[in-house]
Amino acid sequence: MMRPALLLSSLAALALALAACDRKAEETAGPPPPEAKASPADAAIASAGAAVDAVTEAGPASPAPGEQDGTDQWRKVAGAEDQDRIARLYGAWGAALNEANVDYGAMIDTHGMLLVPKAALAGNLQPGPGIYRCRTIKLGSMDGKGLAYVDYPWFKCSIELTPGGDLILTKTTGSQRLRGLLYPDGSGQNRLVFIGAQAWGADEKGFPTYGQMPERDQVGVFERIGTNRWRLALPWPKQESKLDVLELKR
Numbered sequence: 001m002m003r004p005a006l007l008l009s010s011l012a013a014l015a016l017a018l019a020a021c022d023r024k025a026e027e028t029a030g031p032p033p034p035e036a037k038a039s040p041a042d043a044a045i046a047s048a049g050a051a052v053d054a055v056t057e058a059g060p061a062s063p064a065p066g067e068q069d070g071t072d073q074w075r076k077v078a079g080a081e082d083q084d085r086i087a088r089l090y091g092a093w094g095a096a097l098n099e100a101n102v103d104y105g106a107m108i109d110t111h112g113m114l115l116v117p118k119a120a121l122a123g124n125l126q127p128g129p130g131i132y133r134c135r136t137i138k139l140g141s142m143d144g145k146g147l148a149y150v151d152y153p154w155f156k157c158s159i160e161l162t163p164g165g166d167l168i169l170t171k172t173t174g175s176q177r178l179r180g181l182l183y184p185d186g187s188g189q190n191r192l193v194f195i196g197a198q199a200w201g202a203d204e205k206g207f208p209t210y211g212q213m214p215e216r217d218q219v220g221v222f223e224r225i226g227t228n229r230w231r232l233a234l235p236w237p238k239q240e241s242k243l244d245v246l247e248l249k250r
Contacts, residue, residue: 077183079211089235099148100148111137119225126192133156134248135152136174136245139241139245155174179207180195180197190224195210215238
């Protein structure tokens with residue numbers, strides 16, 4: 001058996017030899033190749049994506065039990081402007097439908113109760129956890145210059161119920177995805193209130209949470225409109241339209 005002193009001496013000699021090899025490899029490898037020059041547009045997209053990913057990496061991958069300070073009172077979470085958006089929900093419905101019906105009335109009629117303002121049904125307000133089919137319809141143009149009606153194809157959404165009792169809605173696919181919590185409204189109406197935020201583009205891996213990137217914040221009203229059929233109405237969104245309607249179906 002080798003004595004401890006001889007063993008330590010042998011290990012030290014081996015370490016010195018490996019270090020010398022590493023130095024020689026660095027000297028002969030040359031400098032790293034220069035990075036490709038990005039365009040201003042690429043830089044802006046990368047910066048936005050990095051900001052969202054940084055927000056996501058700073059916290060858990062999905063909302064933790066009791067997120068948003070652990071309250072079930074949505075008015076304690078939503079800012080004043082977003083509370084006003086909820087209060088003006090039916091104003092958004094009216095303005096959006098008036099504009100869209102001019103050229104797209106026949107298309108709107110094909111959706112049945114989905115785009116009828118006061119179509120909420122009682123009972124089963126809270127959808128069960130799982131995967132849903134979902135699609136977005138945008139009504140009205142935010143600035144009066146864009147399209148008054150846009151109908152997107154079906155994507156995927158999910159409903160999660162955390163151990164802490166938070167009900168989380170996520171649109172998991174598509175270029176405009178959202179994630180947020182569904183709160184009891186407390187007003188006696190047949191609805192829940194959504195408070196969350198958007199992720200943009202295919203490169204963003206996570207979601208900002210409400211309040212961290214104000215331009216991404218979203219609030220809306222979640223209602224049941226049929227058997228295994230719900231909708232999320234987002235009044236006066238910050239981009240593109242006067243009203244966004246996200247339909248969910250089993």
